Amino acid sequence: MEPMVIIGAGQSGLAAAHAALRAGLRPLVLEAAERAAGSWPRYYDSLTLFSPARYSALPGLAFDGDGERYPHRDEVVAYLEHYAGELSRDGAEIRTGARVGGVTATDGGFTVHLQDGQSLSATALIAATGSFGHPHLPALPGQETYTGRITHAACYRAPQALAGRRVVVVGAGNSAVQIAYELAEHSRVTLASRAPVRFVPQRPLGRDLHFWFRLTGFDRLPLRRSADPPASPVLDPGRYRDALRQGRMDRRPMFARLAGDEVEWADGRRERVDAIVLATGYRPHLDYLDPLGALAPSGHPRHAQGLSSTHPGLGFLGLEWQRTPSSNTLRGVGSDARHVVRGLVARLPRRNVAQGARRGD
Template sequence: MEYIDVAVIGGGQSGLAAARSLLAHGLRPVVLEASEQAAGSWPHYYDSLTLFSPARYSSLPGLPFGGDPDLYPHRDEVVAYLLRYAEHLDADIRTGHRVTAVRAAGEGFELDVAGGRTLGARAVVAATGGFGRPNRPALPGLDTFSGNLLHVSQYRNPAPFAGQRVVVVGAGNSAVQVAAELAQVARVSLASRAPVRWFPQRPFGRDLHFWLMATGLDAAPLARFQRRPASMAVIDDGRYRAALAAGLPDRRPVFTRVDGPSVTWADGTAEDVDAIVLATGYLPDLDCLTPLGAIDRSGRPRHRDGASLIHPRLAYVGLEWQRSLSSASLRGVGRDAQRAARRLARTLRRP
């Protein structure tokens, strides 16, 4: 069995930031990425996805994003940036290595990798982030739907939905963006439990992220006061709010039930729909930590500010609201990675 210093599970933005910080603290990380490239979930997002933060606020530590700092990068530009970042790291990055189980072994760990291989590690950083497992809410009768049911993680572009009746469930950024895009080719309703909340992308003439950085709110340790994060307001430059105001899409309370091809709305009316898109968020993909007892029944990690409450040599990077509102973002994940690496280095040096 091969023995390594620190196993970093996940090779997206969180894993790459973690690897850099671990190297800076004298540790030797091995990044284990399930897919065939070190770009995390980014290649799988919908085609039109564009960041809400401009390039100047969208970098990992040590390598600027590049290009016009005031432009908002597209999904494919983020993928290219992450691949470039991985190339610049002096780290052992192993793609095609899916970790299936992590077990305690003495003071360290044993990791099972798909295909039958086992690795030993002194420490583990779980860097799969908070967006690896689509959240599919238990809406009444949803399992009976006979149309096209998909999570937004499976959505790519509106072409397959042309001329159809589509319901998008959710009230966050992805829900609003995808619903507005679909409304250009289909008849679309945005169904949510509460009305959409809005926040301007450029308040007082400056990008929102300028103000977050200037006020210190971006890095403020707010997670302990936000144990159950409320749905975030939709960041908008005006076009999405205008689209909803024009009924493209229309917004209505979420349906009360599904029965075969039809949904029943809150007013009692029923209609057949062709597709339901669940833009209902994600959960951490951390099932491999189950043998450690490190996650709760809902699949969420037992941690405080990224430090495992179960094992002193286990840390997390990239969880939503791990420590601050930017913990799961390109601009913020590096801060949490530095904290995790510093803590692990201190732990591993103890006699």
């Protein structure tokens, strides 16, 4: 029996493996993809971090180079793969190409069923698959009649595929604004959202906002659980608001309905639109836990700060607003990982902790 199995080798799973090693365990990490980098290789091409490199590292390994730069997607992928290699050298086992099909409870913990037919037993389990695999696709009035293209930001890669088209980006968060801004160089773009976009300067008083977060302790503020967490503001280096003011893209209240190849706006005007990009967020990607009864009907886990309320040996990582405002970010998941691993270790029989430390010797 494995003392601790971690499902997912993205930033959350790797942070969990680091915490498990420091707790004296030798964790087994299962990753469905062929690379230990989570969802990062599948994000859109131009994605850059909202936080500088010095504030974006996982525990125990800093980003190379200028700490004030904002790493782009491919840098993060390389960093995570390097981090996974360091964990492997320290004793963690990371299996790629290992997709989990389901998890069932046993008297001693859990059985993890892989889609290739294998099964593994574990005393403790951490679900660290994040949410990228489960994009939120809200029902749009009239979408069954719409003849244009509807896609989610999870499927967006580069603006060239929509060049010269009339595009509506639905959302008011960082991804919505970044994608709309990028598309506006090639297409006519409108941001549609139920509430206005809330911008905050990315570098107030000449320092990145995350410097002030660290100084004031904002990133570590405890949060009360909420079924509807607050929307994050858009970090603006100055160009996004300028683009709106200069008319390179515009923002409108959410449209009322779709009809044929048209969008009907809230004021009753109708307009032909070629494509709609839904930057409407994600939901926890935890369907493999359905057999356990550990999830609410909404698909969200039943938990308190990442520790399951239904199964003592089960933990969660990578949930938005799990414990603090930075819970599902590179800069914040390490703290959550330590908390969850400590909580699970406290519930493990001492013999399993000792066996985990010896496994592989």
